[in-house]
Amino acid sequence: MEQALAHRPFASAPFVVGKSPPAAPSEPHIPAEESLSPIVSHQWINGEYKHLVVEASPKALAVKPGQFFNLLCPSPDAGELWLRRPQSVYRIDRAKGRLEFLYKCVGRGTNGLATLKRGDDLNMVGPLGVGFTMNPGWKNIVVLGRGVGLATLAPISQLAGENGIGVTAILSARSADFVMGGELFGEVGDVVGVLDTDGTSTVENVEAILGRLIAQGKADAFYTCGSNRLFQLMKRLGKKHGIPGQIAMEQIMACGLGPCYVCVRTFEVDGKQELRRVCIEGPVFDLQEALGW
């Protein structure tokens, strides 16, 4: 027995999109895999964000809204770049067999990622983590995001649209240039942009917008990502009006798979504090159990 195990490969080779046979190389009961995904397009959408489209393996295309991939980013300079970088999926295009990412260039990993060109292979591990859930009985949901959080919320809006559930997307940004995904959210529901430049992104104004949606019966559930103050607002209103909610949390990660405990955050469940790993117990959590950051 021991001898047989010793001869089993420790890790499988990556699935090469367009080349590997459908069932190889990973075992079907394992929900994630490492894959090499050819880049279809990779473009700047403003001064800070890039939109990346890849051809994806069947296992990668099974990603659920809110789940993420851990991407191997090339080094942008002469030094080594350790560790993959987590990115949630922005759009799942199962008809074309493609996945899309929308990311902000903030440091060496994302600036290295930005150097990849059309035709290059992106090495990605996933889908990872626990995604959003949706109750088929809901008629209308509200998504509220800011910055890169908008990328994470886009697929839940896509899923709501596919299931005939109405969506109001409140997109918060520094200025009009940074309201991302407006078109994508607009395909499935109503879009409300709130900006720092004209003062509409204040907590007071967003609270007034949410209050109107609640009064109109357009808020069966809340979803949020990307802003601590907006999360706190949704949590407070969710508690007051008995509206269920979910938050996609971010945390710096190392392994992305559960064993290293780099990504732990504190939660509160039934009045008691609990530590949970964002990579494997999240990144999506119950709005009322999450604490701020």
Ligand SMILES: Cc1cc2nc3c(=O)[nH]c(=O)nc-3n(C[C@H](O)[C@H](O)[C@H](O)COP(=O)(O)OP(=O)(O)OC[C@H]3O[C@@H](n4cnc5c(N)ncnc54)[C@H](O)[C@@H]3O)c2cc1C
């Ligand atoms: C589950 C998950 C999904 C994500 N999805 C997206 C996405 O769709 N689009 C997107 O643009 N970004 C997303 N992020 C954030 C992204 O992973 C980080 O921006 C990226 O890892 C930064 O790597 P870097 O080497 O470029 O920057 P670094 O040099 O590592 O860091 C640059 C700056 O970014 C901060 N930072 C690094 N990692 C994170 C993080 N995980 N969360 C918050 N701040 C961080 C650092 O503290 C530092 O200030 C996601 C993060 C997680 C955990």
Ligand code: FES
């Ligand atoms: S990143 Fe290693 S346990 Fe979460």
